[in-house]
Amino acid sequence: MERGFAGRMAVVTGGARGLGLAIARRLAAGGARLAIWDQDGAAAAAAAAELRGHAEVLDVTDAAAVEAALARSEAALGPCDILVANAGITGPNHRLEDYPIEAWRRVVEVDLVGVFLCCRAVLPGMRARDRGRIVTIASIAGKEGNPNASAYSAAKAGVIALTKSLGKELAETAIRVNCLAPAAVETDLFAQMSPEQIAWMKSKIPLGRFGLPEEIAEMAAFCASDAVSFTTGAVFDVSGGRAVY
Numbered sequence: 238m239e240r241g242f243a244g245r246m247a248v249v250t251g252g253a254r255g256l257g258l259a260i261a262r263r264l265a266a267g268g269a270r271l272a273i274w275d276q277d278g279a280a281a282a283a284a285a286a287e288l289r290g291h292a293e294v295l296d297v298t299d300a301a302a303v304e305a306a307l308a309r310s311e312a313a314l315g316p317c318d319i320l321v322a323n324a325g326i327t328g329p330n331h332r333l334e335d336y337p338i339e340a341w342r343r344v345v346e347v348d349l350v351g352v353f354l355c356c357r358a359v360l361p362g363m364r365a366r367d368r369g370r371i372v373t374i375a376s377i378a379g380k381e382g383n384p385n386a387s388a389y390s391a392a393k394a395g396v397i398a399l400t401k402s403l404g405k406e407l408a409e410t411a412i413r414v415n416c417l418a419p420a421a422v423e424t425d426l427f428a429q430m431s432p433e434q435i436a437w438m439k440s441k442i443p444l445g446r447f448g449l450p451e452e453i454a455e456m457a458a459f460c461a462s463d464a465v466s467f468t469t470g471a472v473f474d475v476s477g478g479r480a481v482y
């Protein structure tokens with residue numbers, strides 16, 4: 238078993254299921270201590286129990302809750318070395334002019350502001366220790382723009398730009414921040430989308446299938462590792478060939 242994360246403490250937001258859980262499992266297999274942050278308390282507790290980690294129940298859009306979760310996680314597991322900012326929602330699918338305003342705002346709040354708040358919380362400690370890896374989870378939608386998903390596409394484009402901006406801010410430190418842009422992976426997230434949207438997403442993937450959570454986790458683990466030293470503010474494609482840049 239590869240132990241590249243031995244002694245490392247990793248926070249995975251939205252780590253209770255789906256891609257976050259797969260990423261948490263991959264980091265734990267490498268020896269990391271895991272803090273699972275999720276709004277679903279029961280699922281977070283189950284994931285933390287499986288990984289012998291620490292669970293925090295929170296909404297990543299709540300700045301005070303994020304700060305408190307970090308303090309408790311670090312008290313339990315030690316200083317945060319790795320943040321995987323993964324928690325996200327797609328929101329419903331509507332044409333832009335039909336999109337409910339509050340639903341649009343909520344998607345941006347969770348998918349973009351939540352990433353900002355989690356990065357904001359861990360950065361002072363990472364800077365003080367001059368070490369750390371941040372992995373943000375965007376989406377191919379943030380590069381290409383998916384129809385009937387304007388909120389999600391805009392929020393994920395924001396995550397890509399946040400990552401690029403932060404990478405430059407941290408360039409004189411030993412902290413690296415990189416982003417993943419996955420195409421569709423069959424998780425509970427699909428329940429938020431229309432069947433037509435899901436079929437359209439699959440049709441756009443040249444490999445002709447959905448990704449697997451473990452395939453996303455492998456790229457996330459690479460970005461969380463010491464192997465990523467000369468790359469920061471970058472966006473890694475995990476899209477089965479869909480991305481063209």
Ligand SMILES: NC(=O)c1ccc[n+]([C@@H]2O[C@H](COP(=O)([O-])OP(=O)(O)OC[C@H]3O[C@@H](n4cnc5c(N)ncnc54)[C@H](O)[C@@H]3O)[C@@H](O)[C@H]2O)c1
Binds near residue numbers: 351376
């Ligand atoms: N599944 C895909 O096809 C796909 C493709 C590209 C990108 N992504 C991104 O990957 C990430 C994970 O997606 P997934 O497919 O695993 O989704 P999922 O719905 O299976 O899991 C998301 C987890 O995040 C948690 N969460 C949601 N909002 C939260 C909040 N405000 N505060 C705390 N926790 C919250 C949920 O409780 C859930 O456990 C998301 O950012 C998503 O946009 C997913």
